[in-house]
Amino acid sequence: MNHLSFFWLSHDKEKVLAALRTEFSQMASQRISSGDIQLPPIPDVVLKIQKLCTLEGTLIKDVSDTLLEDPSLTAIVIRMANSVVFNRRNITCTDVLTAVSRLGIFRVRDIVTAQAIEQLKHSSDLNKECNSLLRKSAARSREFAAVMTMVCEEIIKASEDDSLDYLEPEKALLTGLLADIGLFCLVNQYYDYLEKGNYLDLELAVYIFNRECNDTSYHVLNHWQFDGDFLSVATNEEKSSDSSYPINYLDIARIASHLLMFRNKDDAIDDHDVEITLEGAEALYTLSNLTDSQFKDRIKETLRSSGL
Numbered sequence: 001m002n003h004l005s006f007f008w009l010s011h012d013k014e015k016v017l018a019a020l021r022t023e024f025s026q027m028a029s030q031r032i033s034s035g036d037i038q039l040p041p042i043p044d045v046v047l048k049i050q051k052l053c054t055l056e057g058t059l060i061k062d063v064s065d066t067l068l069e070d071p072s073l074t075a076i077v078i079r080m081a082n083s084v085v086f087n088r089r090n091i092t093c094t095d096v097l098t099a100v101s102r103l104g105i106f107r108v109r110d111i112v113t114a115q116a117i118e119q120l121k122h123s124s125d126l127n128k129e130c131n132s133l134l135r136k137s138a139a140r141s142r143e144f145a146a147v148m149t150m151v152c153e154e155i156i157k158a159s160e161d162d163s164l165d166y167l168e169p170e171k172a173l174l175t176g177l178l179a180d181i182g183l184f185c186l187v188n189q190y191y192d193y194l195e196k197g198n199y200l201d202l203e204l205a206v207y208i209f210n211r212e213c214n215d216t217s218y219h220v221l222n223h224w225q226f227d228g229d230f231l232s233v234a235t236n237e238e239k240s241s242d243s244s245y246p247i248n249y250l251d252i253a254r255i256a257s258h259l260l261m262f263r264n265k266d267d268a269i270d271d272h273d274v275e276i277t278l279e280g281a282e283a284l285y286t287l288s289n290l291t292d293s294q295f296k297d298r299i300k301e302t303l304r305s306s307g308l
Helices: 013-020 023-034 044-052 060-067 071-081 096-103 105-123 128-158 169-177 181-195 202-223 228-235 249-263 267-271 278-288 292-306
Strands: none
Touching: 023 181, 023 202, 044 060, 044 105, 060 071, 060 096, 060 105, 071 096, 071 105, 096 105, 105 128, 105 169, 105 181, 128 169, 128 181, 128 202, 128 249, 128 278, 128 292, 169 228, 169 249, 169 292, 181 202, 202 228, 228 249, 249 278
8 A cells, every 4th residue: 555645656566576576575574563663852841841741741831841851843833823723712922831831732732743754754864865855855855744734725725614624734734744744764774775785776766765654753753652543544545543534634634635746746646536525516516627737826824824
């Protein structure tokens, strides 16, 4: 099953089969199945906030005090708390305690983790090819997250009652940003593999990344105790325990992936089936009928309004 955020990767059966036969692929599969995955080296502040979110009795002040240890992340959280996507009441806040109170400790955890991973993708110091792949991943993750947000907003708009009020565009944004978090681990593993004197063509390695990213992302997010919605989008498989909702974030992710395949004129879209509700169909119709220029402008506006 392909990873949803790899909508930009063309499908070539022979290359896939060649990639699956490599030593690197076997090694990656073994590490994933055993849980022996090197986690991304994110800042200590992010790790502390992740841990605080797992403890009972954690207060908003505990998280805000920890966040203050990293001024750059503090600025990002305050900016996003004041953005259109996260600030529905349009009330400006200027201090970190108010920002954390508005967002909630789990949403702060999601934001700082997503920002830390994006910064890692841009600041990685591997070889030229790996650095380029990670930067491309960062750009594609932002695009995928923006389209998920757009789909979520259109679905809510298409609803005739409040039955879909549980959907949050800001959560759609963050699940999209973290969907391919496992790629960072796989690229680092590939770099280490090359540094040990081995060789594997990057084009074949990318097909392995596509195959293994689901499971790797699951292990990373599950280790950090993200909820089932994040796990579902990252694996393209339903992981949420609550199946009573007519539309979930995995549905939104699949619609977003379908839209991006359509925009990229991907031939594989003919084999990409999406089960959607009436609201999902309306959202897909609306966004599919935008011109390329309108669609790109909508993505830029969504990212700007989210504070990214």
